[in-house]
Amino acid sequence: MSEPFEPVIIGFTCNWCSYRAADLAGTSRVKYPPNIRLIRLMCSGRLDPTFVLKALAGGADGVLITGCHPGECHYLEQNYKTLRRFTLLRRTLAQFGIEPERVRLVWASAAEGARLAVEIGKMVEEVRALGPLNWQGVIADDGDPPIAIYHPQSEWVQGVAA
Amino acid sequence: MSPERIGVYVCHCGSNIAATVDVEEVALWASEELGDRGVVVARDYQFMCSSLGQELIEADIKEQGLTRVVVAACSPHLHERTFRTACKRAGLNPFLCELVSIREQVSWVHTDRAAATEKAMAVVSGGVERVTLHQPLEPLHVPIHPATLIVGGGIAGIQAALEIADSGYPVYLVEREPSIGGHMAQFDKTFPTLDCSACILTPKMVDVGGHPNVTLLTWSEVERVDGYVGSFTVTVRKKARYVDESVCTGCGICTEKCPVRVLDNTYEAGLGYRKAVYRPFAQAVPKYPVIDRENCTYFQRGKCKACQLFCPTHPKAIDFEQKDEILQFQVGNIILATGYDLFDCRRIPQYGYARLANVFTSLEFERLCNAAGPTGGKIVLRDGVTEPATVGIIHCVGSRDHNYNPYCSNICCMQSLKFGHLVKERTGAEVFNFYIDIRTAFKDYDEFYQRVLEDGVHFVRGRVAEVTDAARLPGEEGKLIIQVEDTLLGKQRRIPVDMVVLSAALQPRQDSTEVAYTFGIACSANGWFIEKHPKLDPVATMTEGIFIAGACQGPKDIPASVAQGAAAAARVLGRIHQKELALEPVRASIIAERCSGCRICNNLCPFNAISYDTARMITEINPALCQGCGTCVAACPSGAITGTQFSNEQVLAQLYGLLLLNVSSGPVQQPQPALVPA
Numbered sequence: 120m121s122e123p124f125e126p127v128i129i130g131f132t133c134n135w136c137s138y139r140a141a142d143l144a145g146t147s148r149v150k151y152p153p154n155i156r157l158i159r160l161m162c163s164g165r166l167d168p169t170f171v172l173k174a175l176a177g178g179a180d181g182v183l184i185t186g187c188h189p190g191e192c193h194y195l196e197q198n199y200k201t202l203r204r205f206t207l208l209r210r211t212l213a214q215f216g217i218e219p220e221r222v223r224l225v226w227a228s229a230a231e232g233a234r235l236a237v238e239i240g241k242m243v244e245e246v247r248a249l250g251p252l253n254w255q256g257v258i259a260d261d262g263d264p265p266i267a268i269y270h271p272q273s274e275w276v277q278g279v280a281a
Numbered sequence: 282m283s284p285e286r287i288g289v290y291v292c293h294c295g296s297n298i299a300a301t302v303d304v305e306e307v308a309l310w311a312s313e314e315l316g317d318r319g320v321v322v323a324r325d326y327q328f329m330c331s332s333l334g335q336e337l338i339e340a341d342i343k344e345q346g347l348t349r350v351v352v353a354a355c356s357p358h359l360h361e362r363t364f365r366t367a368c369k370r371a372g373l374n375p376f377l378c379e380l381v382s383i384r385e386q387v388s389w390v391h392t393d394r395a396a397a398t399e400k401a402m403a404v405v406s407g408g409v410e411r412v413t414l415h416q417p418l419e420p421l422h423v424p425i426h427p428a429t430l431i432v433g434g435g436i437a438g439i440q441a442a443l444e445i446a447d448s449g450y451p452v453y454l455v456e457r458e459p460s461i462g463g464h465m466a467q468f469d470k471t472f473p474t475l476d477c478s479a480c481i482l483t484p485k486m487v488d489v490g491g492h493p494n495v496t497l498l499t500w501s502e503v504e505r506v507d508g509y510v511g512s513f514t515v516t517v518r519k520k521a522r523y524v525d526e527s528v529c530t531g532c533g534i535c536t537e538k539c540p541v542r543v544l545d546n547t548y549e550a551g552l553g554y555r556k557a558v559y560r561p562f563a564q565a566v567p568k569y570p571v572i573d574r575e576n577c578t579y580f581q582r583g584k585c586k587a588c589q590l591f592c593p594t595h596p597k598a599i600d601f602e603q604k605d606e607i608l609q610f611q612v613g614n615i616i617l618a619t620g621y622d623l624f625d626c627r628r629i630p631q632y633g634y635a636r637l638a639n640v641f642t643s644l645e646f647e648r649l650c651n652a653a654g655p656t657g658g659k660i661v662l663r664d665g666v667t668e669p670a671t672v673g674i675i676h677c678v679g680s681r682d683h684n685y686n687p688y689c690s691n692i693c694c695m696q697s698l699k700f701g702h703l704v705k706e707r708t709g710a711e712v713f714n715f716y717i718d719i720r721t722a723f724k725d726y727d728e729f730y731q732r733v734l735e736d737g738v739h740f741v742r743g744r745v746a747e748v749t750d751a752a753r754l755p756g757e758e759g760k761l762i763i764q765v766e767d768t769l770l771g772k773q774r775r776i777p778v779d780m781v782v783l784s785a786a787l788q789p790r791q792d793s794t795e796v797a798y799t800f801g802i803a804c805s806a807n808g809w810f811i812e813k814h815p816k817l818d819p820v821a822t823m824t825e826g827i828f829i830a831g832a833c834q835g836p837k838d839i840p841a842s843v844a845q846g847a848a849a850a851a852r853v854l855g856r857i858h859q860k861e862l863a864l865e866p867v868r869a870s871i872i873a874e875r876c877s878g879c880r881i882c883n884n885l886c887p888f889n890a891i892s893y894d895t896a897r898m899i900t901e902i903n904p905a906l907c908q909g910c911g912t913c914v915a916a917c918p919s920g921a922i923t924g925t926q927f928s929n930e931q932v933l934a935q936l937y938g939l940l941l942l943n944v945s946s947g948p949v950q951q952p953q954p955a956l957v958p959a
Contacts, residue, residue, distance in 0.1 A: 125396075129939060142356045145385025153396040156403055156939040157386055159357070161867060161927055164885075165911030173933055177940045194910035195803045195811075195823060195887040204915070236390065 126180035126246040130157040130239070131166050135193035136229045137185035143232030151236040152243045155183065163187070164197030168208045171222055175254050181221040181246040183239065188226040198226070220245050221252065283319030285413050288347040289405060290338060292329035292354035294384055301388035303398045307353065310402050314944045315409050321345060329354050335367040342371035349415065350378040351408040353401065356385045374417035376866070376926065381408035403939050410938030414931045418866040423511040423905050426613035427451060427857050430515050432503055432796075435463020436839055437831025438618035439485050440846030441853075446494035448854055453610060454489060455517055456499045458547065460565035461486055463620055467548060469650035469658070471839055472699040473729035479653070483564045490566035498608070500571055506615070506800055509905035510826030511862060513612050521603040523572035524558075529598035531568030535588035536560065543576045550644040553655035558588045558599075563653065572599075614826045614853040617810065618846060619796060621832040624679035624686070624786035632678065632783055633748045638663040639761060640748060640781045643696055650703050660708050662780060669779035672704050673763045675745050676716040679786035686786050688807060691836040693784040694720045698730055700782055701738040712738045713776055715745045715765055723840070741776070743768045748781050787836040800827050801889045801906075809835045820849040823908070824888055825864070828852055867909035867926045869902050875921035876900055882913040882922060 132138040138159045144151065160166060163186025171182045184205060192198040205224045212222055223242055227235040289311040293299035304325040312323035322341050326334050329352055341347055350373065352364045357380040365375035383401045391397040427450045431438045434456035442452045454461065465471075466486075468478035489495050498517055505516040524535075539556035548561040555561070557576040560568065578585035579601060589599040626634035626642050634640045639662050641649070652658035661668055674697045680690040694716070701712045719740070721727045734740075747764040753775070760777035767774050789808030790796065797804045802822040803811045810829045813821040820828050830849040831842040856862060869890075876899040883891055883900060890906035891913060893899075902913070902922070914924040923929070937943055 142385040145389035153391040153400045162910035167915040197912045
């Protein structure tokens with residue numbers, strides 16, 4: 120028996136809500152799997168979609184994006200911009216042949232520590248089930264187009280060829 | 282090899298961290314594995330936040346010449362300031378210190394010691410990579426101009442103006458109507474004490490009007506606000522009054538001589554008349570009248586000038602040539618107290634307002650009760666003589682109704698109880714209150730409710746279905762019949778009355794969204810201005826230097842409006858006393874050479890910090906308006922916008938560290954240069 124696959128997930132959090140939710144999960148001693156590593160941004164609106172691509176290219180198996188609930192943004196409305204970018208990003212990722220479950224958007228207010236923990240747990244399980252992404256190394260960094268796009272088994276290529 | 286000399290400090294937090302994370306191992310790992318990345322010292326300590334722990338860092342900064350510090354301990358929301366201050370004491374810029382959380386986000390949420398230790402290492406590694414790219418920052422200091430603009434001269438605005446002016450600072454009070462006073466000036470009695478509204482309001486109005494520190498700009502509107510906290514430039518349009526304020530004595534002869542009678546829809550709520558040259562009411566502040574251009578015979582037909590003819594001053598105070606004036610002045614802070622509009626009861630046709638003569642709105646009823654009102658305080662039907670024998674008061678008209686406004690308008694219960702009491706007191710008529718719930722939640726309010734119950738006012742629990750004049754049963758002829766399901770009796774009732782009063786909802790001002798846009802603040806879905814925090818910061822807004830008070834923030838009664846007016850004034854006074862404000866240096870800025878002028882970022886900023894320079898064809902960011910969210914940074918396709926403390930490079934460096942791409946034992950032998958821009 121080989122060891123179970125332990126995915127690495129990068130989580131982007133908003134300073135005002137989801138980072139505080141993560142803190143709250145801690146102070147309430149709610150447990151979740153250690154596979155997630157968090158990065159604090161001031162707002163989910165700060166999330167440049169390339170951060171997600173870089174994370175996946177750098178070895179992450181999944182990325183969790185978190186922010187304030189719609190209508191509750193600390194900066195009034197920036198999380199709506201996150202939502203737009205996320206929708207677009209998901210389509211882009213699908214074209215790269217990446218399962219949509221690997222990148223997820225979760226709204227979590229500063230009071231939802233327990234909920235955030237549950238969402239992290241769910242995501243870790245789903246990504247574990249998907250297996251390693253292994254994008255890193257597939258993507259060359261010398262400016263050539265990413266190999267994954269041309270991979271014969273990539274859904275996108277098959278879709279175009281058909 | 283990193284040019285920086287980094288110190289890593291791993292905290293045990295007693296056993297809070299040490300029980301789940303092998304802190305010694307983390308420190309050892311950091312010094313061995315991250316040595317190439319600039320780590321020169323890595324220590325673990327029982328309590329880093331203790332004074333001994335802080336001294337440890339300070340000593341290392343001085344002795345080892347550290348240029349960056351990473352503390353792995355609790356959440357930055359808890360102790361970031363502690364460690365930044367420690368660095369500052371040792372002569373290191375506080376922003377060169379990074380606190381990474383291995384307690385709330387590692388030891389307290391994980392149970393597997395090996396996995397938690399490994400995650401702690403990754404978190405430390407992320408912090409080390411990120412801190413290398415940190416830059417020394419200084420908080421942005423902006424001076425605070427001592428003057429304050431207050432928009433809206435209702436009771437909240439008046440209270441705020443007096444608080445600030447009495448403290449010795451200049452106030453500009455801008456009011457759209459010819460007189461200050463707001464809705465409160467229209468009321469007769471105030472609940473629950475039944476004080477005469479004018480008796481408690483007019484002295485305050487006079488105080489404001491004559492205050493040496495208050496510049497009163499009535500019949501004026503704010504057109505534009507530029508600048509930012511501490512130095513706003515405000516442009517106000519002072520509409521032409523056609524009366525020279527420097528000459529007018531307020532004698533009122535012009536009003537007396539004016540031949541035109543106009544239905545007064547504003548102050549008298551459509552129940553009374555005024556002249557074309559008028560003061561809204563006798564105690565108006567300022568005392569100068571206004572000529573209503575639309576209804577003035579001279580302006581419409583070119584002759585009359587009766588007012589000018591009879592004006593006793595020399596030179597004549599009436600000046601038909603007067604033009605709108607544009608005033609510009611500087612203020613440091615702004616308080617918005619723009620109040621509310623009353624719900625338009627015609628939107629509920631089944632209640633018959635404006636169709637059935639004897640259906641009144643709450644504001645009309647206030648004017649009926651008012652001794653200075655059109656009927657001299659007599660509660661009579663629309664014919665002006667008949668006293669009603671029965672009065673029905675309907676609560677929640679346009680409130681708590683998903684067809685109109687979902688919220689509770691807060692004041693209507695008490696207002697309706699007050700109406701019931703006044704009817705009983707003045708006419709002896711029978712009174713029916715139709716309510717959903719009675720909400721009398723503040724000091725002495727429920728006592729007032731008990732008193733009204735003892736007055737013999739009837740209460741029917743149920744939402745009124747219809748008010749009609751179609752009689753069906755004997756005794757209904759010539760009456761208004763209120764059809765309601767009495768939910769306590771569990772049956773339909775038809776109650777014939779002579780007069781119906783609709784306790785109409787409070788609504789945001791019709792132009793509240795435009796006003797919010799002018800001042801760079803936000804409105805809720807209902808249209809009320811949004812406060813910074815509903816509980817902990819109720820009068821501030823997300824835009825620095827803009828405060829809100831009174832009913833523009835949500836429906837509220839007089840005591841609450843006064844409290845907010847005073848609270849907003851206190852916040853402003855605090856600012857003025859500080860003389861300057863230190864703003865967090867987390868800001869976006871534009872590298873002009875890289876900006877292509879595409880303007881993609883221009884519409885992203887809710888704080889109006891981004892503007893386009895048409896001459897240079899590039900975008901600019903005002904650092905004092907920027908709140909540092911970074912949305913524009915993420916949107917810029919040329920990478921021309923950078924965010925201090927959250928630059929692309931810093932975030933990607935942290936990512937690189939978190940994924941352990943920086944260590945030889947990590948998943949990749951060769952770090953990918955593309956991941957971390959130089």
